[in-house]
Structure formats: C-alpha cells, structure tokens
Amino acid sequence: MKYVIAIIQSHTLETVREALAKHGIDSLTVVEARRYGAHEEHLEFYRGAEYDVGFMPKTKIEFAVSSELAKQAVTTLRDAAHTGEIGDGRIFVLNLDHSVQIRSGKVDTEASAL
Numbered sequence: 001m002k003y004v005i006a007i008i009q010s011h012t013l014e015t016v017r018e019a020l021a022k023h024g025i026d027s028l029t030v031v032e033a034r035r036y037g038a039h040e041e042h043l044e045f046y047r048g049a050e051y052d053v054g055f056m057p058k059t060k061i062e063f064a065v066s067s068e069l070a071k072q073a074v075t076t077l078r079d080a081a082h083t084g085e086i087g088d089g090r091i092f093v094l095n096l097d098h099s100v101q102i103r104s105g106k107v108d109t110e111a112s113a114l
Contacts, residue, residue, distance in 0.1 A: 008088070052108060
C-alpha cells in the first residue's frame with residue numbers, strides 16, 4: 001500500500017477530487033494548510049495597506065491506495081492539479097505497511113488493500 005500526500009493550490013481541489021474519483025479513489029482527507037518556502041512574494045491588502053504575507057494558503061490531500069494504483073493516482077493527481085504556475089504544489093508517496101479500522105479492528109494490508 002502507498003500513502004499519498006499532496007499539497008496543492010486550493011482552487012484545484014474540486015478538479016483533483018473529480019479526477020481521482022474517476023479512478024476509484026473516493027476516500028480522501030482534506031485539510032486547509034499554509035505553506036512557507038521558496039515561492040514568489042505574496043502581497044495582500046488590509047484596510048488600504050499592503051502587507052507581505054510569507055505563508056501561502058494551500059490544501060493538503062491525503063489518501064491510501066494499493067501499490068498497483070499508486071502510479072496512476074499520482075499521475076492523475078498531478079495532471080488535475082497542474083496549472084503551470086509557481087506554487088502548483090508537491091506530491092509525496094510513502095510506503096504504508098497496514099491500516100487498522102478503529103470501529104471494527106479490521107486490518108488492511110497490501111494483500112487486502114482497496
């Protein structure tokens with residue numbers, strides 16, 4: 001199993017969700033996030049004054065997927081989130097040994113994943 005974490009521009013979330021759903025990935029965790037790092041200056045205005053904002057609003061998506069579907073999921077996510085602009089985001093793929101459902105205690109491993 002693979003655990004996919006993506007940091008994307010917030011306005012691409014619905015496009016990404018729809019694209020992943022077409023490939024059978026319909027269970028996601030989505031969190032509003034703020035990113036700081038190598039990106040262009042971001043200016044905002046408040047009461048007529050201009051402020052340099054170091055943290056950029058982003059959306060973090062997380063989901064588990066079988067190893068067989070991981071490459072397709074990452075490609076689909078990248079294509080859906082791509083705008084060609086600075087700050088499109090990043091995708092991380094981690095190995096996942098197993099997961100345990102809290103309510104039932106069911107253990108999902110690679111053999112029984114998605």
